Amino acid sequence: MKRTYDTGIDTNKIELAVNVGTVGTAYTSVYLSRSGGQNSKIDESNEDSGSIKNTIIGEAKQVRAGYLIIRTTVDFSNIDKEKWQSEAEKIIVKYYLDGGFSGNQVYNYDTDDVDIVLNGKVVVITKPIELT
């Protein structure tokens, strides 16, 4: 489900952070999709976790009228197969946006953002946030 964040005046620096909590192995990539079909990967998680610490995604005038799309992939091959499906339901992903007119906002993912694939071993969560 698409969410909206009001970026405010042109010079506002928009910040993003992503927190992922799961026993599975997680990877997060962040994309900025601008009108006209131009997509660019602006950040990604490292080998420590699927989380991303505070990062400036750009000034309001640069990101406005675009979409922030955050995709988290969780792989459960490190735990028993019997736990895949229940752990899929326990994944926590929180998206923190700050710096704009909307101030500090926290978003969660919605059920329609989730794709469970490979018999439950992999879960893909894609969160689009419209930047206005």
Add this chain to the structure above:
Amino acid sequence: MKKIYLIIVFFILAGKNAWSQSKEIKADTITLKELEIPNSPAFILLDQTPSTIERPSSSKAFALSILNSFQDSNGIPKNYAVDFTPFWFFKHPNMTSLKYAGYNVENKKQRVFGNIERASISFAFITTNDTLTQKTINNLSIGLRFNLISIRSKQDIKDIIKANSDLIKSIRERDDRLNNFVDISLAATNPTLYHLKVKEFYAQDREKENSEEKLKDILARKSVFAIDGAIGYNKFYLDNKFSNGHFGRFGAWLTLNYSWHIDKNANGKNYFNLYAIGRYLSDGTSISNGEYQKQNFYDFGGKAEFEFKKISLAYEYIYRDSSNSNTFRSNGLLKYKISDNLLLTGAFGKNFGSNNNLISMLGINWGLSTGTEKATAKEPK
């Protein structure tokens, strides 16, 4: 035999019913699996296990243990224990795969106390007969078990970090391939098509299973050194009367374990294990002048065990110190994994005390365990 089958079916159905009432759980499948049944503290407290010294096996969300001894004349199991691990029923906002594996990325050290959060709680129901009065004794026990300290070898930690890194690299590469397959902006402009495409991609892009199973194999390796703790409380009832309830036992114990990996294959299952145990036990089951009396015991002992993939052989000795008299337990143990679903256990030796102290046990353990399945995952055809 029919009765045994009926009991098995009963527990499967009872388990299904119980889980279906929980919002967290939908037990579409309860599988007979991973036979290393947790030897519940609730069992151990009453000396109803072949071995007093046990190391917790991998934590399951829920496990039902049944110990059926061939010595039971009618063949119906009388001893049951339910183990569950609360960790698997809650969300963990700050959990990561490395943290779960026992490694702290912030200080780059092992999380030696990290398994405490995976403590398990057990309940046991054990039926015995009083040897003097021949009355039926129903025991109810509750137990808590936890891994206090777990230290892996440096090589295992290196292997965990590398396997985790390889897995993330593999996920990242797949993420890039997914980008080539579907325009990410569709997630915002046409989410229905986007999610169809994601499923289609994964159906086509089957990963290399071997590399991704690596991390789980490494996690299955035993810690070099571990300290496990357990607490148990028991109450017993005579003659099936609630009013005849008495305090049975309370016990708290620590087990130290050192494991040598004696296998050329790093992921092999052959170990030589040494254990040491210290236990405090308050026992209220002895009768003096027609009254139940409390006695305090202090147990100290050890166990040496050869553990192979299918079979394990062990000897244990425990010395019991009490104010009245000192005694010991000394016995040999054999476990044989008949199949993934059945474990044959045998023990022979001397139990504590001077009367009725023969340990002669041959039985079958089987376990019912489940994760907490709920979501249904279907691949697109």
